[in-house]
Amino acid sequence: MRLALAWEVNVQVTRDMNAYAMPGGKIMVYSGLVERLKLSDDELASVLGHEIAHALREHSRERISRAYAQQLALAGVAAATGVSSGVVDLANMVATVTFQLPSVGRQESEADLIGLELMARSGYDPNASVSVWKKMMSTEGSRGPAEFLSTHPSPDTRIQQLEANIPKVMPFYRGAKR
Numbered sequence: 001m002r003l004a005l006a007w008e009v010n011v012q013v014t015r016d017m018n019a020y021a022m023p024g025g026k027i028m029v030y031s032g033l034v035e036r037l038k039l040s041d042d043e044l045a046s047v048l049g050h051e052i053a054h055a056l057r058e059h060s061r062e063r064i065s066r067a068y069a070q071q072l073a074l075a076g077v078a079a080a081t082g083v084s085s086g087v088v089d090l091a092n093m094v095a096t097v098t099f100q101l102p103s104v105g106r107q108e109s110e111a112d113l114i115g116l117e118l119m120a121r122s123g124y125d126p127n128a129s130v131s132v133w134k135k136m137m138s139t140e141g142s143r144g145p146a147e148f149l150s151t152h153p154s155p156d157t158r159i160q161q162l163e164a165n166i167p168k169v170m171p172f173y174r175g176a177k178r
């Protein structure tokens with residue numbers, strides 16, 4: 001099936017720091033992320049590259065259908081066994097740990113790598129992908145990172161993965177005309 005994406009980047013004016021992709025190519029960037037981290041053009045391109053990659057890979061769709069399947073399975077279990085809602089909550093927690101986390105981790109890692117290539121091919125310095133995360137971590141303690149990290153986990157491993165892959169995309173960056 002061919003993907004028909006209607007790209008649209010929206011900015012929400014807020015002090016919160018976040019960015020996310022919705023199904024179909026709509027991307028939301030919070031102004032707090034850009035302003036409070038004083039993002040350079042290259043750094044903003046890395047955020048957009050990451051979110052564009054989520055949209056290209058249809059991660060939100062995958063995440064929604066997975067969560068839906070999970071709910072259906074749990075409802076089935078509850079109906080069959082007549083267990084109380086408390087037990088279902090526990091089962092839900094287990095399901096979250098076993099299904100959702102590895103999937104989110106894989107999606108984030110995939111979006112980082114695709115985003116890195118996209119930004120490099122568009123003529124933005126891929127090193128900026130690392131500096132965004134370093135800025136994010138240096139604001140630790142404020143409300144922003146906790147929120148952003150709730151949808152974008154484990155900055156340390158991501159920085160490592162990005163650093164390991166920057167040399168591979170540098171030729172694209174050098175060859176790109178802006």
Ligand SMILES: [Zn+2]
Nearest residue numbers: 054108111152
């Ligand atoms: Zn992400």
